[in-house]
Amino acid sequence: MKFLCIGCDTVMSFAERELPGDGTMTAVFTCETCGREVAMLTNPMETQLVSSLGIQVGGRTVPEQPMELVRGNLATGGAAFADAEAPGRVTWNEDATERLARVPSFVRGMVKRIYTDYARERGIATITTDVMDRARSDLGLEGM
Amino acid sequence: MKRRIRTYAELGDAAGGSIGAQVAAQTERLTRRLGAIGHVVAIASGKGGVGKSFITANLAAALVRRGHRVGVVDGDVNGPTAALMLGAARGPLTVADDGVHPANTAAGCTLMSMDLLLASPDAPVRWREPADGGFVWQSTLETGALREFLADTAWGELDYLLVDLAPGTDRISRLLALVPDPSAMLLVTTPSAAAASVVTRSVTHARDAGVRDIALVSNMDGHACPSCGSAVPVFGDEPGAALAERLRIPLWATVPFDPAVGADTDRGRPAVLAAPHTAAARALEALARALENHVRTRTRAEAIP
Numbered sequence: 001m002k003f004l005c006i007g008c009d010t011v012m013s014f015a016e017r018e019l020p021g022d023g024t025m026t027a028v029f030t031c032e033t034c035g036r037e038v039a040m041l042t043n044p045m046e047t048q049l050v051s052s053l054g055i056q057v058g059g060r061t062v063p064e065q066p067m068e069l070v071r072g073n074l075a076t077g078g079a080a081f082a083d084a085e086a087p088g089r090v091t092w093n094e095d096a097t098e099r100l101a102r103v104p105s106f107v108r109g110m111v112k113r114i115y116t117d118y119a120r121e122r123g124i125a126t127i128t129t130d131v132m133d134r135a136r137s138d139l140g141l142e143g144m
Numbered sequence: 145m146k147r148r149i150r151t152y153a154e155l156g157d158a159a160g161g162s163i164g165a166q167v168a169a170q171t172e173r174l175t176r177r178l179g180a181i182g183h184v185v186a187i188a189s190g191k192g193g194v195g196k197s198f199i200t201a202n203l204a205a206a207l208v209r210r211g212h213r214v215g216v217v218d219g220d221v222n223g224p225t226a227a228l229m230l231g232a233a234r235g236p237l238t239v240a241d242d243g244v245h246p247a248n249t250a251a252g253c254t255l256m257s258m259d260l261l262l263a264s265p266d267a268p269v270r271w272r273e274p275a276d277g278g279f280v281w282q283s284t285l286e287t288g289a290l291r292e293f294l295a296d297t298a299w300g301e302l303d304y305l306l307v308d309l310a311p312g313t314d315r316i317s318r319l320l321a322l323v324p325d326p327s328a329m330l331l332v333t334t335p336s337a338a339a340a341s342v343v344t345r346s347v348t349h350a351r352d353a354g355v356r357d358i359a360l361v362s363n364m365d366g367h368a369c370p371s372c373g374s375a376v377p378v379f380g381d382e383p384g385a386a387l388a389e390r391l392r393i394p395l396w397a398t399v400p401f402d403p404a405v406g407a408d409t410d411r412g413r414p415a416v417l418a419a420p421h422t423a424a425a426r427a428l429e430a431l432a433r434a435l436e437n438h439v440r441t442r443t444r445a446e447a448i449p
Contacts, residue, residue, distance in 0.1 A: 001163065002155055006147070011155050023274055044274035052281035054288050055166050064169070066243045066296040069288045070261065075272045078263030081244065082236035109239060 014058030231412030
């Protein structure tokens with residue numbers, strides 16, 4: 001799926017994606033020539049169709065995580081996954097831990113891993129809410 | 145004058161993020177993972193209730209006993225039993241940089257199964273999805289789960305990866321979409337007309353899909369009378385040997401029905417470990433030897449330019 005700005009004959013670039021939490025999705029595309037923006041809105045069925053393929057509209061800002069599709073879509077899963085302790089251990093302060101706890105449990109491990117990788121790659125020893133905000137902005141992790 | 149709008153194909157990879165590129169990345173990850181695995185072997189049937197998981201568990205245990213490194217994928221996403229039959233260790237699976245680490249089992253192989261991911265023993269597989277139209281994507285999700293079990297499990301180096309498929313001839317094509325050329329496809333049957341009918345369809349399906357190496361395993365084929373020892377047919381229809389001849393595929397094992405070894409396997413003690421002296425266990429050991437011989441021949445044949 002691509003969007004073409006007819007006037008400019010330019011393929012529009014993916015700008016941002018929002019998941020309001022009701023199963024719908026909003027994806028914004030921009031024409032880099034004229035600046036025109038288009039929002040693609042999908043209903044829950046259309047959103048699920050894409051999600052079932054393990055695909056993200058507009059492309060990925062972070063690499064696909066191990067078993068992302070099963071972990072994100074299984075409603076009857078338990079606490080089946082535990083993150084390995086990696087070298088260069090990164091710690092979480094209290095505020096960041098609290099914010100992480102608000103992430104739905106079925107994706108919490110994956111989200112934690114993304115933030116941890118972000119911090120480790122940048123030599124950050126402690127994840128704070130500021131680090132989380134920076135990671136969200138840098139990686140395009142809306143809703144995390 | 146009609147305006148000219150470029151087509152999707154003409155845009156090529158412009159703007160990136162295309163679905164095609166993401167699917168290609170998934171395929172690449174799968175290929176990379178399977179590159180460390182000697183032989184992927186599918187255990188299928190098409191028919192339910194013929195003992196595919198029993199055969200898989202015992203074949204895995206027999207191969208381990210023979211010194212091989214073995215992994216098992218429980219491809220029955222909705223009715224997983226491999227964790228039970230192989231005596232899998234319970235507890236959270238470790239997610240590391242190289243993927244999700246599989247569970248160790250009492251049988252000595254490693255395992256990935258939906259059973260290990262569910263909240264409790266009585267929890268069914270249910271997906272997060274809109275209430276309506278689940279049938280549209282459930283099969284896509286199940287195939288996606290199988291893909292992730294294969295590609296995202298940190299199998300390490302294995303000699304054999306056994307994939308136990310769910311009933312349904314369509315499962316064969318779903319696996320082949322992920323693993324186009326398995327080292328062998330074992331079709332499990334019983335000497336019943338119903339099983340023979342479905343397995344015949346599965347053979348046609350596999351042949352049409354270009355599977356080169358199909359073999360038959362006839363399960364519950366006869367029963368040794370505990371009193372007199374004579375062989376008694378259980379089903380009374382076409383025996384495995386006759387079906388194999390009719391379908392022109394090799395019969396790699398004829399496993400007699402033995403309630404005790406079935407019960408052992410259900411308790412996580414595959415027959416080849418719990419009761420190696422039984423006729424069923426000996427037949428399952430013979431199956432492991434047949435597979436070894438097959439892959440040896442196949443490997444030699446592939447090495448010849």
